[in-house]
Amino acid sequence: EVLHRREASIHCLREVxxxxxxxxxxxxxxxxxIENNTWMFGAKYETLGAxxxxxxxxxxxxxxxxxxxxxxxxxDIEDASEIEGVRRQVDLFLARKIPEVDxxxxxxxxxxxxxxxxxxxxxNKKHLEQLKDYADILSVHPDFSxxxxxxxxxxxxxxxxxxxxxxxxxx
Numbered sequence: 001e002v003l004h005r006r007e008a009s010i011h012c013l014r015e016v017x018x019x020x021x022x023x024x025x026x027x028x029x030x031x032x033x034i035e036n037n038t039w040m041f042g043a044k045y046e047t048l049g050a051x052x053x054x055x056x057x058x059x060x061x062x063x064x065x066x067x068x069x070x071x072x073x074x075x076d077i078e079d080a081s082e083i084e085g086v087r088r089q090v091d092l093f094l095a096r097k098i099p100e101v102d103x104x105x106x107x108x109x110x111x112x113x114x115x116x117x118x119x120x121x122x123x124n125k126k127h128l129e130q131l132k133d134y135a136d137i138l139s140v141h142p143d144f145s146x147x148x149x150x151x152x153x154x155x156x157x158x159x160x161x162x163x164x165x166x167x168x169x170x171x
Contacts, residue, residue: 006037006039009033009036009037012033013033013034013037016029016030016033016119017119017158021119021120021158022119022120023120024118024119024120025118026091026116026117026118027091027116030116030118030119030156031050031091031092031116034092034114034116034156035047035050035092038092038094041094041112041114041154042096042110042112043096044096044097044098045094045095045096045112046094046095046096046097047092047093047094048061048093048094048095048111050091050092050093054089054090058090058093059141059143059144090113090114090115090134091114091115091116092112092113092114092116093111093112093113093114094111094112094113094114095109095110095111095112096109096110096111099148102150106147106148107148108147108148108149108150109148109149109150110149110150110151110152111144111149111150111151111152112151112152112153112154113131113134113138113151113152113153113154114154114156115127115130115131115134115153115154115155115156116156116157117155117156117157119157119158120158121157122157122158122159122160122161122162122164123155123157123159123160123161123164123167124160124161124163124164124166124167125164125166125167127155127157127167128155128166128167128170131153131155134153135151135153138151
């Protein structure tokens with residue numbers, strides 16, 4: 001049954017991307033399919049933020065899942081509201097509940113930030129810059145800059161602009 005549902009989801013996504021890409025919007029059409037099928041990005045992901053959530057709200061959600069999080073003194077807390085771009089909204093922010101082991105054998109938590117672009121728009125350097133901005137925000141945000149957290153950034157689109165060289169070079 002699970003495999004059948006996944007096959008149906010892939011068929012739906014393929015149909016949207018191949019045959020209806022001109023009229024499909026990233027929100028709610030494409031995002032809804034992806035948000036309901038996070039298994040496409042790996043096993044055991046949980047959605048921490050979607051569509052209207054900004055980095056600050058997502059960080060607060062992450063923080064609230066940690067037991068005994070309030071056993072801190074005021075000087076332990078860094079004010080993240082001063083970080084430029086912290087109120088930018090992501091399409092999807094996924095996190096694995098179960099830690100994994102990185103290439104050095106240390107336990108870590110893996111997260112994925114997914115930026116979805118409308119299938120009728122070819123990806124270009126502007127979209128790649130948006131992901132790089134997210135990476136900069138996450139690298140300075142105290143709730144996401146841990147050595148025990150790995151964050152993958154994924155740009156989802158149908159095609160890459162034939163005029164864009166930066167995305168292909170960075171790939």
